[in-house]
Amino acid sequence: MPGISETVIEPKPIITIKNLRKSYGNKEILKGISFDVFAGQVIGYIGPNGAGKSTTVKILIGLLSDYEGEIIIDGMNLKDDTVALKKKVGYIPENAEIYDVLTPMEYLYFVGRLYYMEDAKIEDRAKKMLTAFGLFENRHDRMDTFSKGMRQKVLIISGLIHNPQIVFFDEPLSGLDANAVIIFKEIMSLLKKEGKTIFYCSHMMDVVEKVSDRILLINDGKIIADGSFSQLKQQEGDTLEKIFAHLTGKDNLSSVADDFMDAFN
Numbered sequence: 001m002p003g004i005s006e007t008v009i010e011p012k013p014i015i016t017i018k019n020l021r022k023s024y025g026n027k028e029i030l031k032g033i034s035f036d037v038f039a040g041q042v043i044g045y046i047g048p049n050g051a052g053k054s055t056t057v058k059i060l061i062g063l064l065s066d067y068e069g070e071i072i073i074d075g076m077n078l079k080d081d082t083v084a085l086k087k088k089v090g091y092i093p094e095n096a097e098i099y100d101v102l103t104p105m106e107y108l109y110f111v112g113r114l115y116y117m118e119d120a121k122i123e124d125r126a127k128k129m130l131t132a133f134g135l136f137e138n139r140h141d142r143m144d145t146f147s148k149g150m151r152q153k154v155l156i157i158s159g160l161i162h163n164p165q166i167v168f169f170d171e172p173l174s175g176l177d178a179n180a181v182i183i184f185k186e187i188m189s190l191l192k193k194e195g196k197t198i199f200y201c202s203h204m205m206d207v208v209e210k211v212s213d214r215i216l217l218i219n220d221g222k223i224i225a226d227g228s229f230s231q232l233k234q235q236e237g238d239t240l241e242k243i244f245a246h247l248t249g250k251d252n253l254s255s256v257a258d259d260f261m262d263a264f265n
């Protein structure tokens, strides 16, 4: 209608990272990273080995505090390190030190209580989640008798049990069997439907391609690509694997394999 101006509401970022730098000793790992993440986005965070993915995630969840730059999560400065902020965030690492003398139920009680959850809620969620992953029968077995994949499932549950708003997955599929990977992908899309923000680091390009709204590629401590899979595809190549190889300067991977095999000659 003429004369009436529409107010455009800009989406507010749930995570803002400004000029993030991190060094180990003299070696600079993150070289000034800046980006916003918006509520409900599924971010695929990819990059070569040693690029700085886990370092970024460890900073964002408050595990590493000696960084430069500014990080705001849901309006709170990460440096303030509040309990309120911790409750909003879930973290699922690749291989965590799990207290494996405990049983899954004991461990999940331990984790749930750290988030001030009520015991009845912990019991209910733990049982349902263990059942979904086929571990209900093992709920009172010590985890030092578990396979790698069984432990990883408990780890996934422990990162989600408090129903966090923002979830960081760092290569969470490590050791999971094919069925568990399917369940995991389904869980990811259900978490997304619930409006969770997901930050997902992985080398499994096919999964990243499918689940991410937006892909960030980090190489040598800098973000070198940022866009949806279809945007990256238009610019760089037809599969995420090829885009990854191209942008990280590794278009000649088969000759690298030839060089490796040459060692036998």
Ligand SMILES: Nc1ncnc2c1ncn2[C@@H]1O[C@H](COP(=O)(O)OP(=O)(O)OP(=O)(O)O)[C@@H](O)[C@H]1O
Pocket: 024, 029, 047, 048, 049, 050, 051, 052, 053, 054, 055, 056
């Ligand atoms: N505690 C540490 N002390 C010294 N250097 C470290 C430490 N942790 C990581 N690094 C170094 O920081 C760099 C980035 O490591 P990071 O684990 O963030 O990489 P990544 O992208 O997650 O790699 P990957 O895909 O192999 O898991 C690597 O060179 C690694 O050696």
